[in-house]
Each structure stands twice: as C-alpha cells, then as structure tokens.
Amino acid sequence: MSLLQVQNVSRHFGSLIAVNGVTLTVEPGELRAVIGPNGAGKTTFFNLISGFFPPTAGKILFAGQDITALPPHKRVIMGMARTFQITEIFPELNVRENLRIPVEIASGLRLRPWLSKSADARIRERVAELMELGGLTEKADRLVGELSHGDQRATEIMMSLALRPRLLLLDEPTAGMGDQETYDISRLIRRLHKDQGLTIVLIEHDMRVVFNLADRIMVLAEGAVLAEGTPDDIANSEVVQAAYLGKAAA
C-alpha cells in the first residue's frame, strides 16, 4: 500500500490558486523530491499534507486512512513529521531539551507530571542517540537560538526524527547553507533514507542535492504538476528545461 496518496488537491487564497489539482503517490521507502520555481506552491502543498490548513478541494490518504480533515497533531501521531522552510525550533532551550520534548511526545508521555528513573534514563539515551546522529553531541547544552544556521537545521531535522516518523517532509533543508553544510545535511538525509529506510518527501532548490538523493522527482509550476518521473526523465524533459531549468540557468 502507498504510504501517502494525495488526490487532486487544490488550495485557493482568495483569487490566487496556490495549488491546483495536484496528485502524488509516495511508496514506502521512497525519497521523492518536489522542485519548482519560487511561488510554485511547494510549501503550500506541504502545508496541505501536514494539515497546516485544509485543502479547498481534493483528498489526502496517509497509510490508507483519509486524513484530509485531521488536525496536524493527529497526523504527527500517525507518523508524519515535517520541518519548515524557515527553521522552527525552541530558541531559548538547549539542544538536549529541544530533542527531549519530541522524544517524550513520541513515547506518549506528554501529559505526565513525573517520570520514573528508568523512563528518564531511556529518554536520555534516545536523546543522546539523536544528537550523535545529527552531529550535535558537542553542542548539547548550547541554546539552539545561538547555534549556526546549519546546526539549527540539523536540530530541527533531529526533532522530527525524534518522533520516529514513517514519513518525513523536509522543506528546503539546505536553504541558506554553505557548501560544507549542504554536503553534511545531504549525507544525513541519504543515511536516513538508505540505512533506516525512511520515506522522505523533500522540497529543494539545490539541484545537486535533488539529483543526488531523489528516487523520483515531481516538478510543480504555478500550482500544477509540470512533470513527474525519475531524475533522468526530469533532466531530459523538454517541458521542464523550458519552464524551469532553463529559467534557473538564465
């Protein structure tokens, strides 16, 4: 069964049609990239999938269940996690606390007024594991608001991973990053995909990252699907070159 099925969704903002009848199916274990020029509707599309706002038309199924009307937190509990184009973190808490919160939520402890020693130990261990994976161990006690942009991005991704998602939505994870940071984040994403078999949908402007990571690519332009296929298909597509790659090169 497909993990995510987006069926013909649209989203209007007044007279503007930000997303216009988009259909997308994501299989378990797939890494799908969504590309397209600025204002194409990519982030809006993510907002529809994650429940930021409801679609004006269409239907969204997650793991076979209709989630079109579900609030965001219920989608998260079902296994959908996301990051944002502009980093969303807890700036005045340290890295450890930023990760601890989603770990506790994922363990079903969010309403707990106390913790047993063993539960506390388990949570610390998991937090340490996530910091290790994200290369954040040395920064454990630093306030996240004071970290570099790249480390903040890494923290946000690890916070999403802390939820043990089945589907991870990443909105331009390398935006605003230097070459080294971009490389580090791509490597992290590749590991999550290849080693852990995590299903990922990725919005990305950096074509090196996209063609390096993606199994399949969807191209959005003006709210609609312009093309869809393997990286080779997309690289050789004349429509895409004309409408998108050509413009980027110019």
Added chain:
Amino acid sequence: MSALTRQRLSLALIWLALLTMPYWMNAVGGYTELGTRVLVLGLAAMALNFLLGFTGVLSFGHAAYFGLGAYGAGMAIKYLAPSTPLAIVIGVVLGTLAGAIIGALIVKLRGVYFAMVTIAFAQVFFFIAIRWNAVTGGDDGLTGWHRHALDLGFGKIDILNNDKAFYYLVLVLFAIAVGLMALLLRSPFGRTLLAIRENERRARFLGLPIEQHIWLSFVISCLFASLAGTLFALLSNFIDPHALHWSQSGNFVIMAVLGGMRSFWGPLVGAAIFVVLQDYVSSHTANWMSIIGLFFVLVVMFFPRGVLGMLRRKAKS
C-alpha cells in the same frame, strides 16, 4: 562555584528567609502580617507566571480566580461552617471550576485577544460581587466572619489571634503549591508548556494538541491563584470587590514582570517589592502607584529580558 551549587545555595537562602521571616520582620521595620501578604500575593503572582512565564500566555484577568477563591472562603465561613480548611477547599474549588469553564471557552484565542477576554470575564465577577449585595456585601465587602483556629484533633492552633501561627500555615500551603508547580515544570508535561511558549507552531507540528495543554496550564494557574485568594481573605478576615478588579489582575502581571517572568522565583521577589513599596510609600504619599509605575518602567527599560526575547524571535520569523 558551579551553576548547580549556586542554584542550590539561593534556593536554601530563599527558604531560610521565608522560614525565619516573622522573627526579623520587626527588626527591619515590618510586621508579620506584611510578610504573610508577601507570601500570599507572591503565590498569586507565581501562579500567574506558570501561565505567563512558562506557557507564554498572558492572562490579564487572574483577579477573577483570586477573588473567587477569596469570596468562596469568606462565604463558606459566613454561610456554611466555621472551618478554615473547609473555607480554603471551597474557595479553591470555586476558583478552579471557574478557570476550567472560562479556560475551555478561550483557549483558541491568542495574545492580546486572550488578554482582553480574560479581563472581560474578570469584570463580570467584579460586577456580580458589587451588585449581589445580599450575598456578597456589595461595595462594602463581605464582613461579619473571621478565620477559625485549626483543629488538629489532638489540639488547636490559634491561627486567628496568633499572627505567626497564621504565617506558618500560609507558608506550609505556599510551600506545597510552589513545590507542585516546580515539579510540574520539570516534568514532560511542563516541558510541553515551555515548547508552546518557545514556538507554538513547532510544538503543534511535533504532535501536541496545543489547546488542551494551554487549558491545563490555565486551570493549574487558576487553582493556585484561587488558593492565594482564599489565604488573602483569611489574612484580613474580610474581602471586598477590589480583589476582583482588573487593576488587581494588572498588579499580578506587574509583580511577575517586575521580578522576572522567566525565573521561577521572580514573581515572589516582584510581590515582595510591590508589597513593601505599597506599605512604605502609601504611608507617605497617596501616589504610591506612580512610584510603582516608575519602578516598573525602569526595570523593563534596563532589564528587558522579556522584551529582548520577543524582538529576537520577531527578527527570526
């Protein structure tokens, strides 16, 4: 000295000061009742700050729950039974229940809208207290009752005539309340509140039902505010509608911000400054509130912790 030892040391100093307060209050020109006021208003400000400082939600109507606690306690003694514990229980139940109902109606609101609606609800109770003469005593307040000695079964503690005994009763309840709040803030639940304060959007997309958690925080805050209210009424054996007035709500906010709303003990410090200034300055000039106001402005200008934090987040979003 490590941060942890420094923290433990200041904690020990705070409790030592509170435990011995009735014995040095007179030496520094105060009196026991003044110390009790600091505890009571400090508890109310700390309760407000559970919501303001640790959940990031500003209630400008906490006088409602404080006042309901106070009236509940006074009316329980006047109309039901001459028992101090019963008065406290009834006041707390009344204030918490009101908080639970009003909270459920307003948790979807944010920022200024939330603050405005909390004021509006508080004013409703204020007018009820003024208009419902026969029961509340109206403008003149609820009189003709007083707190009663504590009956422990094997003996009585005369908290009515012995100021110090009443102080220690208040201190015990203060300690329990403050201990519970501290415990909650260190728990997974408490961390979800910090998460909401720090970044509501992030918290929601980590799987938190935000409204449910804000509601719980609001109710907990109202519970401890109404506990403070019951003690406030018992302290003066009297209660009038001022305790429900929006300016009283404002005073709690001033205490919290004055002392520092990002720190757990800040509001107690704020309450101490407030109560002491009120006591000293009001005996010299009727304009004591403008002195407090000036002091408030200076603190906000030169220790702009909260303001800075806000700007920093603005710059990022």
